[in-house]
Amino acid sequence: MAKRKSVSIKDVARESQASLTTVSLVLNKRDWRISPATRERVLEAVQRLGYRPSRMAQGLQAQRSGFLAILVPQLRHAFADAYFGELISAIHDQAREAGYKIILEVADESYLAASQHVEIFDRHVIDGMLCMGVTNRDAYLRDFEKGDRPVLLVNNYLPGLALNSVRCDYIEAGRLAGHFLREKGHRHVGLIHGAQEVQTTHDLRRGFEGAIGLNAPLAADLLEDGLYTEEGGAEAAIRLVRRHPNLTALFAGNDKMAIGAIAGLKSIGLRVPEDISVVGCDDMHSAAFCDPPLTTVRTPIYELGRRACERLLDLVFNRAESIQEIHPVSLTVRKSVAAPRA
Amino acid sequence: MAKRKSVSIKDVARESQASLTTVSLVLNKRDWRISPATRERVLEAVQRLGYRPSRMAQGLQAQRSGFLAILVPQLRHAFADAYFGELISAIHDQAREAGYKIILEVADESYLAASQHVEIFDRHVIDGMLCMGVTNRDAYLRDFEKGDRPVLLVNNYLPGLALNSVRCDYIEAGRLAGHFLREKGHRHVGLIHGAQEVQTTHDLRRGFEGAIGLNAPLAADLLEDGLYTEEGGAEAAIRLVRRHPNLTALFAGNDKMAIGAIAGLKSIGLRVPEDISVVGCDDMHSAAFCDPPLTTVRTPIYELGRRACERLLDLVFNRAESIQEIHPVSLTVRKSVAAPRA
DNA sequence: CTGAAAGCGCTAACAC
């Protein structure tokens, strides 16, 4: 591991018979007053020595690190998840175009106890932060309410808190699913929702309730928490149909639960969609690939991730003060919904 | 977005009537010669002002950034993948314990064309790099062969190149799968492999061939490329059974292809495992959740990721010169294998 | 057109 002594701007200056200033000016295209000859010499030296400016030194000088953090909640294995993965991928792509790098932070208990989410700003490790998978219980988000740090929630929001947010319209998502099922003739439907502490869970339910032709909220015994997981979705589905054998359709708050629900229903001898229909939400890659292919509400996660990153940088560079964006959703029809059995 | 002027070590020095040195010494626990009274004053000032040392400035001084990169290949949406996700999660967890942060880099064409994979070192953005999902065609890896930069391949290796590597034993993985199927009585088996340019693909095949009781390599028409995807696995499975209706079992090089294969087989009216058995490789989370639950070779991905990160830091801190580690695998038996039909 | 010098925030020899 031979320590390669890195070449600095000084070396370039010496080699090109120019001063530090001159080299810096040339490199930063502020060279409109530098003579072509000098510029050539500098550029040649840069080339020859393989000089690359240190980003740490530049950062120190500019008081900008060039990093953005993605904060994800503690999950079994946080990044092994298609939903988060797609967001992360999108954010990365967008950040790169802006010359920014992405760092990953997991907001687990010890992390928050040590106030790492704030320290990462104060220590100038990052210029901005995107928070994914937040819930109403994430008290640490209050630390960002003053708006003195560029922070933005991705695809969620917290009713009480004034936090920047870019998200999909989950009321409309629920409405689309409910409307589609009603049109197909379903009158007895159940809902497998995600965590109650996630605001979009409530939005989704409200939209759904309105669209299936209910004037009142869905009865509590037509709701089950599917924990956002396949396992949870499977168990929730089984509990629902055991309790209400006349159910003809289920709507799940995300595709993972929907896919789990299908597996669960099959495991107790029900056919999808012949005996019971299932609608998901997200339109993840795997939604097209389960059996039967899933009819689901498409929330444009990738596009949303890019947009969130774009807006965060607006915050970082003071091109925006505060952000609230709600993006439209649509319905992807596949094979998991049929008319109710006679 | 009020620009919060961050408090520096100077402010602390002034407030605590001490010098920069003293403050620095106290903060870095080199304070064995500082008087308790002074230390108290300093600590109090630090507390009161909410001082946090700038990591950029520290990095500049120490010539260490405190960042590690994870380099992943270009994928449709790179991070939306359970295999990579689990590795990333593991690496993150390990890095955190060492006070390191993880940055994500995607090795797409434009990235490599610009030699970003090298520049990120030269610009002191990172102290080390972990490469995931590499193939024999990744020519850029040669740039790391000299060993002057701390780089380590995760769960793969390249036969021709002298690169650090921490990986699972894929020869043994193939052997375990083959042996299990043979024990169950299978004599006509097919293999759905991953990309030929991935070295472990060959290891897996060699191990498999040996164990199913072949003296020669598997006939070419018993092999299909499943592209590491569900779709690819499905198509490969269908092609194999169409071509050889007497096949009683399939081995897939990863769980995604195995799950796809099961879906594909079902779609043409075959039952798993009654008509045909399927074995996967990885033991991902979803392997327990398909229908039927997948019998698969467990490659301890999470543990491997942590270990890879640990060893990379050994490289970074010159505690190791070069690294080659091969980790054991095991078999997880579920429901996707039965004895061949009579 | 070009260069000297200050300063970003921190650490560590080397005084005193």
Add this chain to the structure above:
DNA sequence: GTGTTAGCGCTTTCAG
């Protein structure tokens, strides 16, 4: 015990 000072590598006034 504590402070002075010289960098780490870069950008940017401000003078020539």
